[in-house]
Amino acid sequence: MSETPPDLTIQLRSKPRLLSSVRGMVLSLTQRVGFDENACGHIALAIDEALANIIRHGYEHREEEPIHMSIWVLQGEAKGIRIMIEDEAEQVDPELIQGRDLEDVRPGGLGVHIMREIMDDCRFEKRQQSQGMRVIMEKYVNPGRPDGSSLPSSTQET
Amino acid sequence: MSETPPDLTIQLRSKPRLLSSVRGMVLSLTQRVGFDENACGHIALAIDEALANIIRHGYEHREEEPIHMSIWVLQGEAKGIRIMIEDEAEQVDPELIQGRDLEDVRPGGLGVHIMREIMDDCRFEKRQQSQGMRVIMEKYVNPGRPDGSSLPSSTQET
């Protein structure tokens, strides 16, 4: 399916202050695709975490490096969204990209965990070039999977 | 100044339902740049009109054609935003791209007028290829021009 050209592609430079623009775009797009408000916010968060990790780990906070996003709106039975995010940073073993044990409360180590929890699919790969990592995430409006809708939706009361 | 690489570039296909995503992005970005809420909405409108015109006139409602956007966040004294939007449609004489007389109330003929009224600068050109038009728009947070803040800001009462 990834062979269909994406509906939208975005190139941004690795500046933290551009992240809110990407979130604004993702919120509008996911709403349009038919996700509920809660899911739209979660998807924007997952994408924000992926971009933040590239800026922090891939580019070590250098602000002028390229990031490439491709977005497919998935139609038909499996209605949803696919996002591919690619960088040109040093390659790392995809197995090493994982968060901390959640029981072990300390700063950091949450991003990858959040991405996996929110999205129906989330996989890291080396790009076919000598440089650069790629993450591909998918989320469906009606995931036909038993664990599909198990995310905590926030409640009114504390 | 256009020689500096853009902060963001976006490629989208000529589908009307992608316009809301671009607006979402532009609203977040312009807010970040420091425009007030009213101006953010206006800039999103101007960009939406430019994209809608490309879809309607350039591509005659064909939905799979490419549109390229480049966005620069302008720093320093002239804080603001520059947007360049390019298509690959047939070229037309830039002089012919203009709206109707506003006194002559009839459907249509408002888009270009809105773009010019909202933005501090708005110019149409043929691209240096054999195909494609380009529009470049700029808007400043504090335009040092006498007419800079003359846009009607919407009022509470009818």
Place this chain on the structure above:
Amino acid sequence: MTAEENLPITIENSDGTTVLKPSGDVDLSGAPELRARIAEVFSDPPARLVIDLSEVPYMDSSGVATLVEGMQLANQAGATLVLAGMQDRVKSIFEIARLDTVFKIAEDLTAAKEL
């Protein structure tokens, strides 16, 4: 996405007044649906058509063009067209297009029925 998903529109009739209420952005993607519904209404013209814009957060010139067309259809049919409940952000485009004085505009549905 189907046309319905682009812009859901409800329609209600009572006492010679028809109320069309779109919920969502009236842009290049939503305007065709509104245009189709307005044409439907004028195939058997009511005395008054109220377009309730209270759930329209955004409108561009395609939406405005559709409403200008609606006004022309209303004039031909000897009917009254009223825009009701316009949000500030939407009002702004009517001002930029100098059309804020051309339409009958009412604060809300109740006021619209008295115009």
Place this chain on the structure above:
Amino acid sequence: MTAEENLPITIENSDGTTVLKPSGDVDLSGAPELRARIAEVFSDPPARLVIDLSEVPYMDSSGVATLVEGMQLANQAGATLVLAGMQDRVKSIFEIARLDTVFKIAEDLTAAKEL
């Protein structure tokens, strides 16, 4: 954009309680400013630090990490850290991160001062 523009934060002190109130998104761009302010506060620790999140519409894991760090600083200083006025969308990330039970969370500023 300067750091201040990224995330404006107000600070107030009274009766041994310090209130930090950021206004804006606490993401990779805003978190460093919040981290710096928390560190400043604990250079001369108050009995209680309340972080008023009522004007924070969005937080990502950089923000959460900053607050976990703040809690550790508070524990070292024998101070109490309370998060107040969290919006629902922000609450959601604490739930996903299973941190909603780790922090002292209060409905609003008044409740925070009683915890």
